[in-house]
Amino acid sequence: MSKNKKIAILGGGESGVGTAILALKQGYDVFVSDFGKIKDKYKAELEKLGVSWEEAGHTEAKIMDASVVMKSPGIPDNAALVIKIKEQGIPVISEIxxxxxxxxxxxxxxxxxxxxxxxxxxxxxxxxxxxxxxxxxxxxxxxxxxxxxxxxxxxxxxxxxxxxxxxxxxxxxxxxxxxxxxxxxxxxxxxxxxxxxxxxxxxxxxxxxxxxxxxxxxxxxxxxxxxxxxxxxxxxxxxxxxxxxxxxxxxxxxxxxxxxxxxxxxxxxxxxxxxxxxxxxxxxxxxxxxxxxxxxxxxxxxxxxFQGVEHRLEKVLKINNVMYVNDSKATNTNATYYALESMESETVWIVGGVDKGNVYSELLPLVNEKVKAIICLGVDNSKIFEAFGNCVDTIVETNSMKEAVGMAYKFAERGNTVLLSPACASFDLFENYEDRGRQFKDSVRNL
Missing domain, CATH: 3.40.1190.10 (Mur-like, catalytic domain)
Known part of the structure; x- marks a missing residue:
């Protein structure tokens, strides 16, 4: 098969495997390469398709032999391999x-x-x-x-x-x-x-x-x-x-x-x-x-x-007249701003994770007005302590969702809301924001 029908796919996740399916249908010679581990369900799909794949590293020679490279969205443009591919004049495109x-x-x-x-x-x-x-x-x-x-x-x-x-x-x-x-x-x-x-x-x-x-x-x-x-x-x-x-x-x-x-x-x-x-x-x-x-x-x-979106201001349960709200999808301060703005009762706020360059100052007026206690849920919470330490009487650190929800249960009083709205990515303690949200809901249901 000529080089002009060869595609190398970086990343063996949802977009990578989807691209492999379409590329095969369009007559491409397909090679999937993932620097990490490919999930079993995606491996099974690739095997069924008869697509050549690798994990835990890249065979550069095979990738450089492609006429086009599809890069999964999680891989940054400044990754050394991506730079090298572009230097060879090979187009690097998205699945879209x-x-x-x-x-x-x-x-x-x-x-x-x-x-x-x-x-x-x-x-x-x-x-x-x-x-x-x-x-x-x-x-x-x-x-x-x-x-x-x-x-x-x-x-x-x-x-x-x-x-x-x-x-x-x-x-x-x-x-x-x-x-x-x-x-x-x-x-x-x-x-x-x-x-x-x-x-x-x-x-x-x-x-x-x-x-x-x-x-x-x-x-x-x-x-x-x-x-x-x-x-x-x-x-x-x-x-x-x-x-x-x-x-x-x-x-x-x-x-x-x-x-x-x-x-x-x-x-x-x-x-x-x-x-x-x-x-x-x-x-x-x-x-x-x-x-x-x-x-x-x-x-x-x-x-x-319309039913709304899971993990976005999702009301989970009311326990002892305290409403527990899952807003795990709030991975930046602006999303959390909307969440806090919509709170109509005193709020126990669970926040933290991987900070992507957050500036917390825009949240200060809302925190002063609505938040009675802050529960940090992340590996590094120093910026949160720095931003809000003087706003609330209670600010604590936790290392797991179960611990965070347990603390929230202790701090919340009748008529309050417990809000998980992290303003951060989830990758320090969770697989993704869905995993974080599901753990929150499970922990609330197990109170």
Missing amino acids: EFAAEYTSAKIIGITGSNGKTTITKWIYHILKNSGLNVSMAGNVGDSFAKQVAGNPVDYFVLELSSFQLDGIVDFRPDIAVLANITPDHLDRYNYNLDEYVASKFRITKNQTEDDFFIYDADDEIISKWLKANSVKAQMIPFSLQKKLEMGAYLEDNNIKINLNNTQFIMPNSALALEGKHNIKNAMAASTVSQLLRIRKETIRASMEN
């Missing part, structure tokens, strides 16, 4: 870039520092309820490549991280949503916010005048970028702060969306999810639905009966 070439489906792409999972699932929920042939991929569900290989649909709703967008060349969503931008993953962007912002805006870089770009007009970082740069797509803002001639805004406790000389109106009290951030999430999801000309009745019903 590779898979998009092989589908004619309309693509709705959603990115942002916070809220992108909720918006993605909400859009999918509306489209599904309207009877469209739609699937959801990216950071949620089965990989995009795997679904392109075996699941022909008319619409894809893709949740896209900055890491996935870093590896695109020609990828172009028909509708792009940029929910918000706050400092996150700065450890991957040389602690340079501008690099991270540029990464997020890659979602619109290949869009044309026929495409749509939906964005938060209240977000200062987004507004600043848009003043200095141009976007080809038709721009549709949403806002809680200003009335818009075109776009979505809030007026008299109603969400109003003006598009194509038609108006959609819905009381925000009817939304399935609480909190100001979810009004914005609803605006983004319903704007997409309006562009796709989905019936207003379907949009309203789907806004009201």
